[in-house]
Amino acid sequence: MASFKPYTYFQCPCTDTNLPPRRLGESRPPSSSSETEQEDDRTFDPRAPRANFSLYPLEHLLYCEDCHQIRCPRCVLDEIVTWYCPNCLFEVPSGVIKSEGNRCTRSCFQCPICIAPLSVSSIGAPPEGLGAEYVQPSGPYVLNCAYCMWSSKEIGIQFEKPNGIYAQLSKVKNGGTPVITPKERRKDREERSRDASVPMVMEEGISEEGEESVNLDAHEDLDAESQFANLKAFYQSQLAEASPASALGFTGGDYGYGSPGALSRIMGLYTGSNFADKRSKSKTGTMREAQDALEGLQLCNTASDEETIARLRNEGYENTASVAQLKEQTHPAHIHSVDDLRPIAYLLRTKRSKRCKTCRHILSKPESKVQTTRFRIRLVAPSYIPSISIRPLATSQNFLLTPFKPTQFVLTFKNPLFDRVKVSIATPGTTPGRFESRVTVLCPQFEVGANTDAWEEALREGAEREKRRTKAEASEGQLQAEAGKVWERGRNWVSVVVEVVPTSLRADVLMKEEDRGPVREDEDVVEIPVFVRVEWEAEGQGDDTVVGEGGEGG
C-alpha cells in the first residue's frame, strides 16, 4: 500500500428509510442501555456490509432541484432513449429488442475464449493477377480473434457471406451441422396435427412454397430453444382443446373472443340449443403429458455424459471451458469443452434518461443520437453539493498512518454554488468497527464562499489574496492547526483540519473475544463517517443534509 489515495464517498439518504436493519434471533441481546443509546445517535458505519450498497462517489450521484436531495442510482427511474450496439454503434429500434433479444443481430461478436472483438475474414484463396487488390475477397469466411488467434474454424463453422453473421451463425451448430430452424419445426408440427385429425375442414391452400418438409425425429436431442418451442406448442394445443370445456368458453382468466368456446357460446345465447353445453357435458379428461421430443420431452441422455467423461480423461484440464467463459455464453447448459463454446454476440447498451423517483422531474437526459456524448439535461451532484476531498497536512512525508501517533489531515470543501453555504460537520469520537481510531475535527462550523466568476475575483480582491498567501506561508513554518479556526480559505473553498489517532491493527489485543482474528479486507484503511450539513439561501430556502464519509490511508 505504498501509494494510497485518500477517497471520499457519499451516502445517499434514500437507504435509511427503506429497510430497517433487522436481524433474526440476535445471538446475544445487546444490553438495554446501549440499545437506547444506539437508538438516539446511531452513527453510520462505513464498515457494515450494507454500507457498500448505499455509498457512492460524488460523480455517480444526481441532484434533484425540486426535492433538494441527492439522487443515487437506487432512487431514480430510468427511461430508455436508445438501444445501440457498443461495437458497431448502430441504433436498434425497440421492436427488434422485443423480437430479437438483447444482442446485436448484425455481425458483432466477441471471442468465446477471451471476449476480444472478432473480425470477419476470408479464408478463400486470395485473388491473383493484375488488379487483385480491387477484387473483393471471396468466401468462405470465418470469425477471427486478433488477440488470442481463435478462429471459428476451430469449432467447424464457416460462413458464406461476410455480413449478417448472426443469422448465418444461428443456422449452424458447432461442427457445421445445420440447425433445424424454428420455422421448419413449426411447419412439421402443423403437418402432423393435420395428419392426426383427418376430417379437418381446414381447406386453406397449403402453403408449401416449394420447400420440402423436414421429418423430425421423435427422439432427437433438442437444444433449449427448440425444446421450449416444442413444449410451448404442445401446451398450447392442449389448452386449446381444453378451452371449450370451461363454463363460459373462457380459459384461465382470459377472455379472447377469438376463442372457439366464446364463439359457440355467443351463437347459443338466444337459441335454446346450446352449442357449448354439448361439449361441456362431455366427459373431461385431463391434459396429458408430453410424449416425445416433438412435444418437448427429453429423456436424460446418459451417453453424452459418458462421452464428456471420456473427453475429460483424454483431453485434460486445458480443453475444458472455464467458469468465466461459460458465464458469457447465452446457452451454457451442456457445455463442457472449449469446442462447444460459441461466439458471443455483443450485448446491446442503452442510453437512459433519469427521473427523480419522488417528483418525477427529469434529472438527466442524453442526446438520442448514439454518436454524441452530449446531454440535454444533466443535474449532476458535483454542481450542487460541495465536493469534499481529504489529503494529509504534511505533504512531504509518506503518509501511511503510524499507530497511536496523531496525524493531521486537511479536509477541503469546495463550493460549486453561486451562493455562500454554511457547513457544519460532525464525526463520532471514534470510528466504528473493530479497530477504533480517535478522530477530532478542529473546526466543525464554517462558511464557504460563493463560486463567483474567477476573473472577477482576481480583479477585485488582489489584496485579500495577498493576505492569504502570507498566512499560508506563516503556517508553513509551524504546521500547527488551531482549534476552532479554519485552516485555509479560498474564493469558494475552505479547508479544515482533522486529527486522527489511529489505533494498532493488532487484533489479539482486542477486548471482545469474538472480534479477534486476522485483519480482514479493507480493515487497514481508516474510514471516518462524517455527517455534513450544508445550508444555503437561494430563491427558496435551500437546506440540505448529506452524510459524507472520508477514507484515509493507513
Place this chain on the structure above:
Amino acid sequence: MSSANGPAHRSVANIRSPPTAHPGSPHTPLRTISSAFGSPSALRAEEDYVVIELGARYFRAGFAGDAVPKAVLDYGPEQRRRAGDYRKWNMGYEKDWRKRIQGKEWGEAYELWRPDLRGLDLGLIGDKVDRAFREAFTKYLLTDSRPRRLILILPSVLPLPLVSTVLDTLFTNYQPPTVSLMSAPALTTVAAGLRSALVVDIGWSETVISSIYEYREVQCTRSVRGTKMLGEEMFTMLVEAVDPTSLQERGDERGFGEKARNTLSFEECEEILVRMAWCKPGKKPEQPVASFGLTPVKEEDELRSSMRTMNISGDEAADPQISIPLRSTNPRQTLKLPFSKLAEPCEIALLGKGNLPQHLDDEELPIHLLVYRSLLKLPLDVRSICMSRIIFVGGGSNLPGLKARILNEVAALIEQRGWDIVQGKAVDQFRNNPKLQRTRSRQADEGPMEVLRDSNLVPPGLLDQEPDPIEDDLRREAKKDPPVVSGNLRAIDSLGAWAGGSLLSQMKIPAVSIIDRDQWIQQGPSGASRAGEITGTTQRQSMGPGAFKSAAGDRSSWTLGLWG
C-alpha cells in the same frame, strides 16, 4: 410440505380437456390475449412479465416467453463492492484474495442466504437482491423502470422472513403492480412437459427431492449433501494435494482451519469443480433377469463389480495424470492428480462413500438413498408414475455421470430390497430362513377355517367378473390417451424452473399466490390469508361487468400460497 397443498399450481391441475380423440370440429387456434379488456387491439400493448428465479447462489431473470433467462448473476463478493470501486482491475488484485475471505466461512461470501437464519442480516439480503435485480434490468434486460408484473420463482420451502424481505425489496424499489409466487419444483415439472415427477434438486446447501403428482407437491425430503458439501470435499482434496500439513489444524466446530483456507481460493476450487469433477459410473445394473434373493448370485455380482473398479483404477491408460494449473496457491504451481481422484469428492460428498447408511443421520442421506427413500414413502401408484419421471436439476446435476450413477444405484437398491420399508439383518434372516417361510405357508393352508363346499355353488374364483361401469369407463378413457409410462426407472431432462415459469406465464396461467402491491404495502406479510382459505381462480364468472376484470384484479383476500 406433505399432502395436497401445492396450491401454486392447482389452477394448472384444474385444466380439463375433452377427450383428445375427437378434435375434429374446426376451431380457430386459441389466441392469447392478455389485456383485461380482451379486445384484439390490445394485442399490441402486450404486457410482458418478468420472470425471476432466486436461488442460494444465482439470480436468474428474463422475460416470459424466452427459453433461457437473459441474465444469470451470482452474489459473489465482487457484487457487493461500492459503486465506483474499481480495485478489481488493480494489478495484483487476484493475489490478494486471502485478505478478502477473512472472518467468513468457506463459500459464505458467495451465497445469498444460508438455511440457518439466526443472526442473518435481512437488510443485506434485500440489498443483494436489489443490486442483482438492478444489474439484470439495466445490463441484460435493457428495459426502463416502468412497473412490470413480476413472477417470482422460489424454492418450495423458503422461510417467511426471507420471502417477506424479498417481496419488500421488490415492492418498494421497483413498484411492480403484482408479484406472483411460483414454486420451483412444480415449474421444473412443467418445463419437462410432465404432470408428475420426482424432482431431485441438487442445490447449494442441500439436496431437495420433491415428488410432484399432477402438478402438486405431495412430498418433500431433503439432505444436506449439496453442492456446498461437494465443494468442501473438493477443497479438502485439493488442499491435501497441495500441502498435506495444512489440513491438520482443523478450524472451529466445522469448516477449515486458517492455514487450509489460505492455501487455495474458493474461486479456483469452484473452477476445478466445474471443469474437472466427474462421477464414476459405479456398477452397472444387472439386466432384469429373475435373480431374486439368492445369495450366491449377489456375491458373484459384487465380485464382478469390484473386478471392474479394479480394472479402472489399475489401468494407467484409463487413469491418466491430469495437470491442473493453480494460480491462487503460494507459489503458483501445477498440480498433478490421477484422473480417478477427481471423482472422489463426488463419491464422498454426494454418494456418502465411507459411511454405512445406518450410521448416517436422517438429514444427511446420500442422494441415491434419498431418492429410494422418497420413492418408497410415496403411495404405490404415485411411486410408479414418479419413478419413471426423475428430473435432476440444480448445480450439482451438471456433474458428468452423476445422473446415470444415481439411477444405477437406485436400481440396485430396488433390486436388492424391493419396495419394503422394513430392512435389516433380522429381516434378511427371516426371509432366508426356509423354516419360517414354510411354517407360515403351512398355517395358511391348514388353517382352521374349513370352507364347506356346496356342489351347486360355483367357486368365487371361477365366477365372472362383476361388471364395474366406472372401471370400464376408466379403461376406455385410458385407451384413448396414449399409454402412460410407469414402473421403470427413467430420468428426464427439464429446462429448469425458470423456463417453466416463462412457459406458464406465456400460457396465461395465473398463480394462486398473486400479491398486489398496495395490499402488500398496507398489510405486509401478516395480511395474507392461509392457503386453505383461498379458492384459487375458480370463482364463478358471469358475463356481468365484473367478468371483464382480470382474475387477479379484484381479490380482497390474498395469500402467500406455499410460503404463507
